[in-house]
Amino acid sequence: MSPTPATAAVRVRRAELSDLDDLVALEEATFDSDRMSRTQYRRHLDSDTARVLVASANRRRFLGTAVVLFRKGSSVARLYSIASKPEARGKGVGSALIEAAEAAARQHRCRTLRLEVRTENHNAVRLYERLGYHRIGHHEHYYQDGSHAWRYEKALA
Template sequence: MRPSPATASVRVRRAETSDLDDLVTLEDRTFDSDRMTRDQYRRHLDSDSALVLVASANHRRFLGTAVVFFRKGSSVARLYSLASQPESRGKGVGTALVEATEAAARQRRCRTLRLEVRTDNISAMKLYERLGYQRIASLPRFYQDGADGWRYEKALD
C-alpha cells in the first residue's frame, strides 16, 4: 500500500524501549484520564499481543503513537490508543498511524479493526469515518471520567 500524499512525509515504525520517555510524555499531554502508565507501555513494547507504533518526521521528530491489541485466535484487532502531538494534528499523522495499524492487523490475519472514541472527540470521529470506520455501538459512561463513547469498526478485506 502506498502512502497517501498527506502521509508521505510521516514515517511509522514499531516503538522501541528508547521511545518510552516520548510515549509517556505524549500520553500525559494528550489524555486527561484513561492514561497508560510507563509500566504499561513497557509491557506492551515486549508483548506478542500488543503493537506500539510511533510516527515521526525527518527520522527524528516524535509526532504520535498508536497502540493496537491482538487476541490469540481472534480475527478482530483493537486500536486501543491513538495520539498525536498538538502541533501535528491535522497534518496526516493520525491517518498514517491508522493505516499502519490496519496493515499490521492484516499481516496478523485480522479481518476487522475496532476502536472506541469519546463522543466529544469530533476530530477523531471525523478521521475514523473518513477512513471507512462505521459506528456500531453506544458506550454509556465508558471512560474513567464517566464520559460516553462510541465503538467503531472497519472490515479489513
C-alpha cells in the same frame, strides 16, 4: 514559520524501548484520564499481543503513537489508543498511524479493526469515518471521567 510536513513525510515504525520517554510524555500531555502507564507501555513493547507504533518526521521528530491489541484466536484487533502532538494534528499523522495499525492487524490475520472514541471528539470521529470506519455501538460512561464512547469498526481487506 516552518512548513508543515506533508502526509508523505510522516513515517510510522514499530516503537522501541528508546521511545519509552516520548510515549509516556505524549500520553500524559494528551489524556486527562485513562492513561497508559510507563509499565503498561513497557509491557506492550515486548508483547506478541500488542503493537506500539510511532509516527515521526525528519528522522527523529516524534509526532504521535498508536497501540493495537490482538487476542489469540480472534480475527478482531483493537485500536486501543492513538495520540498525536498538537502541532502534528491535521497533517496526516493520525491517518498514517491508523493505516499502520490496519497493516499490523492484517499481519496478525485479523479481519476487523475496532476502536472506541469519545462521543465529543468530533475531529477523531470525522477521521475514522473518512477512513471507512462504521459506528457499531455506544457505551455509556465508558471512560474513567464518565464520558461516553462510540464504538467503530472497519473490515480489513
